[in-house]
Amino acid sequence: RDVVLADLEKIGVLGAGSGGKVYKVRHRWTGKEYALKIIQEKHELAVRRQIMREMDILRSSKSQHLVECYGVFDRGGEISFVLEYMDGGTLADVLKYHKKIGERYLAEVTKQVLLGLLYLHKHKIVHRDIKPSNLLLNRKQEVKIADFGVSTVLANTLAQCNSFVGTCAYMSPERFDPDGNGGEYGYAADIWSLGLTLLECAIGRFPCLKPGEKPDWPTLMYAICWGEPPSPPADASPEFQNFIINCLQKNSNSRPSAEMLLNHPFVRRYEGQPGVISELLQGLVL
Ligand code: ATP
Ligand code: MG
Numbered sequence: 001r002d003v004v005l006a007d008l009e010k011i012g013v014l015g016a017g018s019g020g021k022v023y024k025v026r027h028r029w030t031g032k033e034y035a036l037k038i039i040q041e042k043h044e045l046a047v048r049r050q051i052m053r054e055m056d057i058l059r060s061s062k063s064q065h066l067v068e069c070y071g072v073f074d075r076g077g078e079i080s081f082v083l084e085y086m087d088g089g090t091l092a093d094v095l096k097y098h099k100k101i102g103e104r105y106l107a108e109v110t111k112q113v114l115l116g117l118l119y120l121h122k123h124k125i126v127h128r129d130i131k132p133s134n135l136l137l138n139r140k141q142e143v144k145i146a147d148f149g150v151s152t153v154l155a156n157t158l159a160q161c162n163s164f165v166g167t168c169a170y171m172s173p174e175r176f177d178p179d180g181n182g183g184e185y186g187y188a189a190d191i192w193s194l195g196l197t198l199l200e201c202a203i204g205r206f207p208c209l210k211p212g213e214k215p216d217w218p219t220l221m222y223a224i225c226w227g228e229p230p231s232p233p234a235d236a237s238p239e240f241q242n243f244i245i246n247c248l249q250k251n252s253n254s255r256p257s258a259e260m261l262l263n264h265p266f267v268r269r270y271e272g273q274p275g276v277i278s279e280l281l282q283g284l285v286l
């Protein structure tokens with residue numbers, strides 16, 4: 001089960017994020033494919049130790065709806081993760097390809113992501129970074145959450161990188177509040193991010209900003225903290241509208257839990273449609 005870095009052979013690049021690069025790799029002896037995420041920035045020893053400690057706890061997390069981590073390595077300050085390879089790419093890729101995603105697909109995505117969130121929240125983990133590029137799909141019809149519980153240390157360093165705005169765009173209003181219990185926030189922050197992600201998929205653009213509005217940090221923070229929460233389109237089903245309105249309550253205490261949302265009529269209405277995820281991935285070239 002344990003994978004050793006030296007046994008992995010790079011066979012391609014899957015993508016790059018704010019913190020590093022993700023390669024497609026193959027295990028020399030088993031032929032099994034993995035995604036290898038390498039964090040470019042070199043951290044100090046103390047920070048690295050902290051990251052490794054936290055990641056160790058997270059490695060033991062197991063759910064069908066979380067991208068599995070097979071190993072964490074520190075090679076002279078360069079940290080890398082061996083991850084389950086998801087051959088359907090991210091929800092961001094799927095959205096880019098289809099422009100908009102229909103409700104019956106979104107319902108299945110929602111159900112699977114909620115099952116992943118339910119697992120994390122039950123284990124007292126707040127994801128903090130639910131967004132389209134962190135939801136991955138595969139041809140086995142699975143949708144999984146990636147980058148969960150990225151150590152707080154790592155999250156803070158990544159937040160100082162250039163894509164700060166990209167990460168903050170899905171942050172709930174209470175997370176911008178400096179008086180909010182010393183920056184503490186709970187599980188409801190993930191529910192907000194999920195609602196925003198689904199709304200973006202339904203309308204085909206980022207919901208908090210008007211079309212053409214500059215996506216810079218002040219504009220974004222102003223819109224999220226002082227604006228009305230974004231609302232679902234009028235032509236959506238009443239079930240979807242209600243789901244989104246519930247997730248995007250500005251008061252975090254008013255948002256339902258992952259467990260409650262699993263029983264929401266929007267998720268229930270489209271249950272029992274085998275093959276919707278394959279349909280969604282059809283024609284997609286990564
Ligand atoms: P950000 O850095 O802003 O969070 P991101 O989530 O896209 O953006 P990464 O998590 O570094 O950044 O991932 C980069 C890309 O690599 C993803 O967009 C995805 O295309 C690909 N990728 C990541 N993990 C996997 C995986 N387990 N299987 C397949 N592809 C992956
Ligand atoms: Mg990611």
